[in-house]
Amino acid sequence: MKKGVKRVGDEYFGSTAQxxxxxxxxxxxxIGDKARTFTAGNQTLYDTKGRKFDTDGGATVMMGEKSxxxxxxxxxxxxxxxxxxxxxxxxxxxxxxxxxxxVFSGGVTVPLGNR
Numbered sequence: 001m002k003k004g005v006k007r008v009g010d011e012y013f014g015s016t017a018q019x020x021x022x023x024x025x026x027x028x029x030x031i032g033d034k035a036r037t038f039t040a041g042n043q044t045l046y047d048t049k050g051r052k053f054d055t056d057g058g059a060t061v062m063m064g065e066k067s068x069x070x071x072x073x074x075x076x077x078x079x080x081x082x083x084x085x086x087x088x089x090x091x092x093x094x095x096x097x098x099x100x101x102x103v104f105s106g107g108v109t110v111p112l113g114n115r
Contacts, residue, residue, distance in 0.1 A: 001025065001094075001112065008085060009062035019089040021059060024097055026069075029079035038082065040069040042100040045086045048093040048114050059085040 005021035007014050022045065028038045040055040047053070060067050060083075069082035084097070093114050100107035 001115065003092075003094075003115070004090075008059050009064075013062055015056070015059040015062040017056075017059075017087045019087060019092075021056070022086045022088055022092075022094065024084040024086070025081070026084060026099070027079055027081050028072075028074060030074040030076050033076050035073055035075045036101055038069065038072045038074055038080065038101065040067070040082075040084050042103050042105075043069075043084050044098040045084075045088070046095045046098065047088070048095045053086045053088055056085050056087045059087065 002023040003020060005023055007016045008021060009015055030036050040060045041057060043055055045053040060070050063083060063085065067083045068080045069084055072080055072082065074080055094112040095114060096109050096111050098107050098109050
């Protein structure tokens with residue numbers, strides 16, 4: 001996890017945070033028996049005040065291939081390293097990230113230690 005990022009992308013195609021970007025680095029493995037699509041849009045970040053944050057789709061697109069979290073197809077047994085990007089207020093304390101393989105899955109909550 002990396003907090004305090006003001007801008008992602010490059011000098012020509014980039015995105016500037018309203019507050020700050022938080023980058024969550026993940027490795028996603030397909031343990032099923034058919035291809036699945038991993039996308040940042042199904043992931044949620046929570047702070048210690050109980051607020052819920054969606055990923056920033058524009059920032060994700062600006063990261064391009066580096067983010068590997070926009071409609072990334074993963075075949076069975078394969079994995080990808082990705083970056084989830086959230087635009088959050090400065091001074092925030094993060095509680096957890098909720099990860100899903102699809103909008104319909106129950107997901108898993110990963111604690112972030114109130115950082």
